[in-house]
Amino acid sequence: MSLTKTIKISEETHKKLTDLGFKKETYDDIINRLIKNYDSDDHLTPEQEAKYESMINEIKKGNRKGFKEFNDEDLDEKIRELSN
DSSP: OOOOOOOOOOHHHHHHHHHHOOTTOOHHHHHHHHHHHHHSSOOOOHHHHHHHHHHHHHHHTTOOTTOOOOOHHHHHHHHHHHHO
């Protein structure tokens, strides 16, 4: 049996973790996935970050020209592929 620890997080952090999680994923799973991704060598370059930030801002403004539509299942599957 593994030991567990209790940590205090804000409601906002709790919501963000919930939003980042996949179906049936525990908070421990979510946090470990985030740590794994953070520890990987696959970080974006500043240029890539700027490009994706620009794309996100366009989508937020309602400009979806040139963007392919995906449903939730497609996105979940692609994220799982990239997480492995």
